[in-house]
Amino acid sequence: MTFQRTAGAAHRQNHAIRRIIGVILVAAAITTGVLIAMPQQVSAAELGPGYQYRGQATSHLGGYRNPDGSTSYCINAGLPSAVGRETGDSGVVAEVNGLDPAAMVRLNLVLTRHGNTNDDNTAAAVAMAVWSIADGAAYDAEGGDVFVAGRAPQAQRVAIRELAADFRNEASAYVIPSGSASLALTIDPTNTALGWVDVAVQPASAAGTLTLVGGVFADTKSATMDGVSGTAHLPIRGTPTGDRAYRMSVTGQFQTDGGPAPTVHLYSTLGAQSLTAAGTGSLLVLSASAVDAADRLVPAITSVAQQAALVGETVIDTVKATGVPASGMLLTWAGYLQQLSLAAPTCTDKTRVFESTEPLRITADGEYSSEQFPVLDSHAGTLLWVATATVNGEVVAEGECGDPLERSVLSAVVHLPVVSG
Amino acid sequence: MTRRTVLAIAGGSAITAAAVVVASVVVLGIAHPQPHSTPSVEAPVVLTAIALEAAYLPPTPAELAALPEARYDAVIARLLQSPSSTVVAVSSTWSLATDVAVYGAGAAPAARLPALNFLGQPTVVVSIEHRDDWMLVLTPARRSLPSASGGSAPAQTAGWVRADALLDEQHLDEQVVVSVSARTISIVDSDQNGGPAQRSWPVGIGMAGTPTPTGVTGYLQERYFDPAQGQQQHRVQLTSLHSAAADEPFGGSDGGLIGIHYARASSGALSHGCIRLPAEAIDAIDALPLGTLVRLDP
Numbered sequence: 001m002t003f004q005r006t007a008g009a010a011h012r013q014n015h016a017i018r019r020i021i022g023v024i025l026v027a028a029a030i031t032t033g034v035l036i037a038m039p040q041q042v043s044a045a046e047l048g049p050g051y052q053y054r055g056q057a058t059s060h061l062g063g064y065r066n067p068d069g070s071t072s073y074c075i076n077a078g079l080p081s082a083v084g085r086e087t088g089d090s091g092v093v094a095e096v097n098g099l100d101p102a103a104m105v106r107l108n109l110v111l112t113r114h115g116n117t118n119d120d121n122t123a124a125a126v127a128m129a130v131w132s133i134a135d136g137a138a139y140d141a142e143g144g145d146v147f148v149a150g151r152a153p154q155a156q157r158v159a160i161r162e163l164a165a166d167f168r169n170e171a172s173a174y175v176i177p178s179g180s181a182s183l184a185l186t187i188d189p190t191n192t193a194l195g196w197v198d199v200a201v202q203p204a205s206a207a208g209t210l211t212l213v214g215g216v217f218a219d220t221k222s223a224t225m226d227g228v229s230g231t232a233h234l235p236i237r238g239t240p241t242g243d244r245a246y247r248m249s250v251t252g253q254f255q256t257d258g259g260p261a262p263t264v265h266l267y268s269t270l271g272a273q274s275l276t277a278a279g280t281g282s283l284l285v286l287s288a289s290a291v292d293a294a295d296r297l298v299p300a301i302t303s304v305a306q307q308a309a310l311v312g313e314t315v316i317d318t319v320k321a322t323g324v325p326a327s328g329m330l331l332t333w334a335g336y337l338q339q340l341s342l343a344a345p346t347c348t349d350k351t352r353v354f355e356s357t358e359p360l361r362i363t364a365d366g367e368y369s370s371e372q373f374p375v376l377d378s379h380a381g382t383l384l385w386v387a388t389a390t391v392n393g394e395v396v397a398e399g400e401c402g403d404p405l406e407r408s409v410l411s412a413v414v415h416l417p418v419v420s421g
Numbered sequence: 422m423t424r425r426t427v428l429a430i431a432g433g434s435a436i437t438a439a440a441v442v443v444a445s446v447v448v449l450g451i452a453h454p455q456p457h458s459t460p461s462v463e464a465p466v467v468l469t470a471i472a473l474e475a476a477y478l479p480p481t482p483a484e485l486a487a488l489p490e491a492r493y494d495a496v497i498a499r500l501l502q503s504p505s506s507t508v509v510a511v512s513s514t515w516s517l518a519t520d521v522a523v524y525g526a527g528a529a530p531a532a533r534l535p536a537l538n539f540l541g542q543p544t545v546v547v548s549i550e551h552r553d554d555w556m557l558v559l560t561p562a563r564r565s566l567p568s569a570s571g572g573s574a575p576a577q578t579a580g581w582v583r584a585d586a587l588l589d590e591q592h593l594d595e596q597v598v599v600s601v602s603a604r605t606i607s608i609v610d611s612d613q614n615g616g617p618a619q620r621s622w623p624v625g626i627g628m629a630g631t632p633t634p635t636g637v638t639g640y641l642q643e644r645y646f647d648p649a650q651g652q653q654q655h656r657v658q659l660t661s662l663h664s665a666a667a668d669e670p671f672g673g674s675d676g677g678l679i680g681i682h683y684a685r686a687s688s689g690a691l692s693h694g695c696i697r698l699p700a701e702a703i704d705a706i707d708a709l710p711l712g713t714l715v716r717l718d719p
Contacts, residue, residue, distance in 0.1 A: 308646055380541045411540050416647045417493050417659055419680025420631065420671040420693040 045082040045267070045275065048072075049123035053151035057083045061151040061160075062123035063115065064267075064275050071116050071123070072267050072275035073130040077138035082269040090266040092279050097134050104262035104279075106171035107133045112260050112278040114167055124152050125163035130276065132168060174259070179203050181254050181286035183210070185236075185293075190327035191391055192238070192296040194218070199232040201254050206286055208254030214296075215239050215248040228252065237394075238296050244323070245295035252289070258282035297323035299396040301331070303387045308409040314372035315408040317385040322365045329391050330359035333370040335408075336384040336401065345384050345402025353379060359390070375410045383408040477554070479583070480522050480530055488533035491523055491580070493642065493659065494676040495562035499531035503559055503577035504549070506716050509638040511611060514712030515546040515558075515587035523560060523580035531580060532562060538643055545712040546587060547640045547661075549579070556584045561642050561661040563676060566668045576634035576665040576679070576717075595619070596714045597681075597706060599696055601626050601635050604688065606681070606702060608709070620705060625687045625697035631670035633679065633694050634662060635719040641681075641711050655683035655703045660715050664694045671695075681706055681715070 048071050050062010058081040063071035075096055110129050117123050128148055131139045145164055149157040181201045188194035197210065207229035216223050218235040240246045263279030302320045309315040317333055335354030336347040354373045362368055385406040389397040399406055489497050522530035538544045550557040560578045567574040598607045604626055607618030627633035639662035646656050657680050664670045664677035670693040684697035
């Protein structure tokens, strides 16, 4: 395909020069990698929407139909038309004609937003915009929009030129999307097991997933939360795994449409115009993380029961509490009776013989005793104590049924054998 | 009970009797079926009971209830003298679902082992030998008083119980060994009977007139605090052993019990047969499971 003006024979004298330049440009394109991708299929380029000067297919101003139904456009000003020639699909490429990524984005934007059209004027304007972006110097040397628009009917030329200018302006004004994401962890000063994650993500369209380590979201009791976007203030709860103190961390990854990528779909034509169609889109991916600035103390209890008592006496259990939140923690005790068996300790409603009449509220670390349990005749056996600590109704620490230190041997009044001193 | 064939062997006459009963005979001490392993026996008489499986007829509940309880303060003549320490090596502990009959000398059951002991706790039964459907267990009672036996009585008794009456077998990994002459107490691996001690402490033992028995193995029967005996900080470790030299070397009527207990003065020959330990040692013994063997070496 060659450019043809509707007037100005002097320009015809330059055809030979332009052909030479075109060959040089193809060679340059090959060396810069435009054609590095091996063509995957071969097909004859077919005319798409647009105009031909005096009905000549080789002076087509517009798009070409690709085998996959998309519309592509020439990118080599001055080279012969691809019509009737074998065209190979080189796939999506990140560079044509040595364009930098910003130019590739502009090229892809025009092709993506306006390239797939059946409108002749639009296709003609896209062809002009693509040529001017992809091969600006050669395009201008050919005479630019005024010259190329001459292939269209007289009545459409102004409109096509204005449309092409709009497309170029749109591409030039396009700002590649950017954003930010931040996360913050706050520890509830009254209860270090609680707190919040504060989220701030821009743009508002960005959404993603938060993942907690060492905690869960209070509402869902899950360590992950999907669909988080914009700003959020999310209550959390620690899930320590045994250490006396721990730090929670949170990570978040968000994404949104990143607009056209710096790619185009290339259809290469040996010895003639290469064609490009819309490339790929991109994602804007944002990530953030945060770690507790201070330790979260784990409420914990260790308990020691009175070892033995006789019928008629009383027994107690003593809890040493640590990591007690300033907002308070409740201690309760239960006692389970194990009689006449070496079987595994059993703490069930059936074996329970003692419960705290009311929880003991504590607000500081220390040692605390249960109410006294009076030992009756029917209690001979072993009393298994289980102490429980709760905060805001949630069990934060609990003893283990059968803990060797949590056993009180309850005996009937018996004569204890006297040994030989 | 007449269908049960029971053989009592006394001293050297056992050889002839054992030859008659052959394979069904369970013999301890001098009449053991494997002569090469026959231990030296300090006690003058070793009694052995044999119950033939085919004819076994369990006692009725009434018969069982009427049997004397093999308690720490009981004296039951038809119990067996326990084998010497050199025979008792590997043991297991068991619990009982119900009271069980104990067979010793003679055809009839000799005693009853209760499912719950004097504290109302599950009785820990220690077996030292298994023959067919029978298990030889150590018992906490005496079979005679020193005063009625020429001044010397067995410190430990044993008896046979039906094996299927024993539940929840536990193998004991450790033993307690007391060297009366060295005045030490040690914890050793059960698999290395008499092997190197894991831990060892000096102890106080019986005075010359009230000696700690030797050459015998008992077990930790129970443990308890008893302020009346000055033991409110460390539990008394009541063994199944008794004084071999005196009925009640410390007075009272509890059977001349050999205890292992804490004492501030815990070195030398100063007790009435008990083994006195420092705090660290008694805490270590207290951590061992009930039923742990206690071997008293000369």
